[in-house]
Amino acid sequence: MKLTAKQINEIAQELEAGMKVFLNRETLEYKSVLDWDDMVDPEIWEEEIEKIENEWTDYIVINKMESRDAFRVMEDFVDEIDDQRLKEDLIKILSRKSPFANFKAEIESSEYREKWFTFRIKCYEDYVKEQLKDENIEFE
Numbered sequence: 001m002k003l004t005a006k007q008i009n010e011i012a013q014e015l016e017a018g019m020k021v022f023l024n025r026e027t028l029e030y031k032s033v034l035d036w037d038d039m040v041d042p043e044i045w046e047e048e049i050e051k052i053e054n055e056w057t058d059y060i061v062i063n064k065m066e067s068r069d070a071f072r073v074m075e076d077f078v079d080e081i082d083d084q085r086l087k088e089d090l091i092k093i094l095s096r097k098s099p100f101a102n103f104k105a106e107i108e109s110s111e112y113r114e115k116w117f118t119f120r121i122k123c124y125e126d127y128v129k130e131q132l133k134d135e136n137i138e139f140e
Helices: 005-016 043-055 067-080 082-093 097-109 113-134
Strands: 019-024 032-036 058-060
Touching: 005 019, 005 032, 005 113, 019 043, 032 043, 043 097, 058 113, 067 113, 082 113, 097 113
Parallel strands: none
Antiparallel strands: 019 032, 019 058
16 A cells, blocks of 8 residues: 555645644554644644544654755745846845745745745655655555
């Protein structure tokens, strides 16, 4: 049994949205919960986490990218931009305070918005595949 490209994409989207993904090694079923670090009210997720821990005997946890890796994704995307003015603006943004929020704001109002979403999810898919390889889980 292998994870499909569609499943990898779904896991990548969950991670990108700030979730933590639990993957059952036996069935390849996966469930998402809000990442612990982001939890405002962890009681909401306690039941789901207990269910996973009690019902799944063998699972892995896939965490979202570390900040430095997510930052590198933004840096790599800047290299993809042809518009010199936007490229320079983004380089400046990445060197200042609050680079994530400011990068997002700049990209959201640009013609590169959709290209950014596509690029970022592809990077997250690659990230998921690396996690799966490390855990010897097969995928298409």
